[in-house]
Amino acid sequence: MKTTTQPSRSSLPRLWACLWRQPRNQIEIEPDRLDGKRALVTGGNGGIGRETAGWLYELGAHVTIACRNESKGRAAIEQFRRHDGPEAAVLPCDLADVHSVESAASNAQRYDIVVHNAGVAPTSYAETKQGFESAFGVNVLGHVALTDALLHRGCIADGARVVWLTGDIYITIDDCTSDYRYRGAVGGWRAYSRSKLGSLWMRHAYAAEQPDIRWYAAHPGVVNSGLAKGGPQWLRSRLMISTRDGARTSVACAAQANLQPCYLHNTLGIMDLRSDDPGANRERATALLEHCRTLLAGPESRRLAG
Numbered sequence: 001m002k003t004t005t006q007p008s009r010s011s012l013p014r015l016w017a018c019l020w021r022q023p024r025n026q027i028e029i030e031p032d033r034l035d036g037k038r039a040l041v042t043g044g045n046g047g048i049g050r051e052t053a054g055w056l057y058e059l060g061a062h063v064t065i066a067c068r069n070e071s072k073g074r075a076a077i078e079q080f081r082r083h084d085g086p087e088a089a090v091l092p093c094d095l096a097d098v099h100s101v102e103s104a105a106s107n108a109q110r111y112d113i114v115v116h117n118a119g120v121a122p123t124s125y126a127e128t129k130q131g132f133e134s135a136f137g138v139n140v141l142g143h144v145a146l147t148d149a150l151l152h153r154g155c156i157a158d159g160a161r162v163v164w165l166t167g168d169i170y171i172t173i174d175d176c177t178s179d180y181r182y183r184g185a186v187g188g189w190r191a192y193s194r195s196k197l198g199s200l201w202m203r204h205a206y207a208a209e210q211p212d213i214r215w216y217a218a219h220p221g222v223v224n225s226g227l228a229k230g231g232p233q234w235l236r237s238r239l240m241i242s243t244r245d246g247a248r249t250s251v252a253c254a255a256q257a258n259l260q261p262c263y264l265h266n267t268l269g270i271m272d273l274r275s276d277d278p279g280a281n282r283e284r285a286t287a288l289l290e291h292c293r294t295l296l297a298g299p300e301s302r303r304l305a306g
């Protein structure tokens with residue numbers, strides 16, 4: 001697997017690498033068999049998540065899809081389940097509601113692979129059930145709530161692999177906080193980019209406190225999925241990759257035995273981040289994880305939760 005060191009702090013080379021000849025420049029992956037392993041994929045009912053879930057299943061894993069719409073989850077499973085194959089199940093889990101996340105964790109099994117894939121890119125300001133801005137609330141806080149609840153119940157096995165889906169668009173911004181307010185679609189993209197920086201940070205923050213688990217972050221590419229729906233389909237299919245190709249980095253992080261914990265980019269490979277890259281700021285990463293826990297446990301969360 002190739003490694004890329006970012007030559008400058010400028011975001012342009014990274015954004016260029018994200019789009020230019022993306023289909024031809026993708027990294028090669030060599031996932032191993034996963035027979036007998038258990039995998040959980042959030043948002044596994046659609047887009048990149050469904051491809052990831054199906055691919056892990058093809059590799060032999062028992063797969064659970066965590067999703068907010070049970071019937072969509074069942075329909076997704078029917079697309080890849082074989083009657084003589086591994087188990088496939090749906091775990092109801094709305095990441096925009098911390099109570100739903102808690103309930104999901106209480107019904108969870110013990111997983112060898114967890115893929116934090118679900119994500120939203122809001123086109124206008126929206127909030128989660130507990131009143132948090134939705135990109136932060138789902139992409140970062142909901143997944144922190146799920147991770148902590150699974151860890152608390154011993155549902156993440158020692159040596160397990162946990163993959164956070166980031167997006168290299170984070171290079172255009174510098175911070176991720178819970179109090180970002182905005183109007184309109186541009187603000188929504190900024191909120192999304194901030195949340196993807198937060199997701200990348202969570203890999204660092206958890207790795208520092210849970211060294212027996214293998215923490216990864218994956219940039220899937222610019223993918224023709226349900227996330228960014230604008231523009232004509234002919235242009236989207238020219239510039240963007242398929243959801244199957246978008247699942248490659250997640251699958252490599254989940255299943256490639258010789259891939260050490262890293263941030264894996266779909267065209268640049270293993271990212272060796274410069275110290276001035278916002279994604280490399282481990283202090284901010286740790287501070288954000290602590291802040292998320294304060295929001296989840298503290299009086300503000302209880303007040304918001306009503």
Ligand SMILES: NC(=O)c1ccc[n+]([C@@H]2O[C@H](COP(=O)([O-])OP(=O)(O)OC[C@H]3O[C@@H](n4cnc5c(N)ncnc54)[C@H](OP(=O)(O)O)[C@@H]3O)[C@@H](O)[C@H]2O)c1
Pocket residue numbers: 042043044045046047048049066067068069072093094095096097116117118119120138165166167168219220221222223224225226227228
């Ligand atoms: N597409 C890209 O170009 C791109 C680039 C970089 C990173 N990513 C990341 O890749 C991941 C997958 O995105 P995608 O492109 O596959 O988008 P997608 O097609 O829109 O799929 C998003 C998934 O997340 C689920 N989800 C959204 N809100 C949820 C909630 N509150 N609780 C539980 N599940 C929820 C959706 O479920 P519903 O069907 O119920 O809505 C859906 O299954 C995201 O984390 C995204 O940020 C995507």
